[in-house]
Amino acid sequence: MxxxxxxxxxxxxxxxxxxxxxxxxxxxxxxxxxxxxxxxxxxxxxxxxxxxxxxxxxxxxxxxxxxxxxxxxxxxxxxxxxxxxxxxxxxxxxxxxxxxxxxxxxxxxxxxxxxxxxxxxxxxxAVISSGEITVDQEARTAYLKSRPLELNVKEYELLLLFVQNAGKTLRKEYIFGKVWGADSFSESQTLTVHVKMLRAKIETCPREPRRIVTVWGVGYRYEEI
The missing domain is CATH 3.40.50.2300 (Response regulator)
Known part of the structure; x- marks a missing residue:
């Protein structure tokens, strides 16, 4: 070039x-x-x-x-x-x-x-890579090992937040405020449901997650693998 x-x-x-x-x-x-x-x-x-x-x-x-x-x-x-x-x-x-x-x-x-x-x-x-996950913020797309992930809007925003904070433990309240907004009327259970759905798409074994790890009593931590 x-x-x-x-x-x-x-x-x-x-x-x-x-x-x-x-x-x-x-x-x-x-x-x-x-x-x-x-x-x-x-x-x-x-x-x-x-x-x-x-x-x-x-x-x-x-x-x-x-x-x-x-x-x-x-x-x-x-x-x-x-x-x-x-x-x-x-x-x-x-x-x-x-x-x-x-x-x-x-x-x-x-x-x-x-x-x-x-x-x-x-x-x-605009392109963030974390282990085998890549997120393109301009295109609002995400990939696992170069394979496109079919994510809804909140799943994408949740994954982006995790990738941007790889290795950090994020409190549930912080995640919910960032993705759904502090004034949202959605129930906090929504976060649990979306984490479950996201795990199904990026984890090898969703029941034993290695990327999105639950920190009991606090929230979640995204591990770069």
Whole structure:
């Protein structure tokens, strides 16, 4: 995968920025036209796009719109257009940041670093693995040994809470408040029933649970196996 797609029709500026970014450890692909940029970006083969607005043919706003319809690649707009309306347009189309020309290569690199750290950090945190259980928070799905688990809403929220607190003993009152809400009218017996249903889906032997362990008189502890 290429790190950065640089979309800039000024060859001299493109060469300068490409060399600077390469010195900072990034692999850079250059596109001089909007249509070419969209083709590269929608393939999902770049980590971030640096996008000029004033391009021949398809302008940067159109590129941003087309890419956002297909991919969630981070976009840093870099443009001589400094009007408030242009900046707002860029953000409304889904740009992650907007930088005015002339560009300071060091500041550009710092922005690239920050955007990648923020966006890729979010993706990583969205997927939590604990032993043989994996929970994808964005998709709201869970897997046991790569096998999808068919969970209802409360079973999913209960499993997510356990995985996030692996090894910790959680009091029943705490679990109930987190999953059903402190003001819920549901009976506390609901928690016991849902734990039983969840065990049936993730335990090898539900009658002798090894993942969701009962701590008598207190609550439950999730063990990472």
């Amino acid at each position: 290429t790190d950065i797609l640089l979309v800039e029709d000024n060859d001299e500026l493109a060469r300068l920025l490409k060399a600077f970014l390469a010195d900072s450890g990034y692999s850079v692909l250059h596109a001089a036209r909007g249509e070419e940029a969209v083709r590269y970006a929608v393939q999902g083969s770049v980590r971030l796009m640096i996008l000029d607005i004033m391009l021949p043919g398809m302008d940067g706003f159109a590129v941003c719109r087309a890419v956002r319809a297909e991919q969630n690649v981070p976009i840093l707009i870099m443009s001589a257009k400094s009007d408030k309306e242009d900046k707002l347009m860029g953000y409304e189309l889904g740009a992650d940041d907007y930088m005015e020309k002339p560009v300071d290569p060091e500041i550009l690199t710092a922005k690239v670093n920050a955007i990648l750290q923020r966006t890729e950090g979010r993706k990583e945190a």
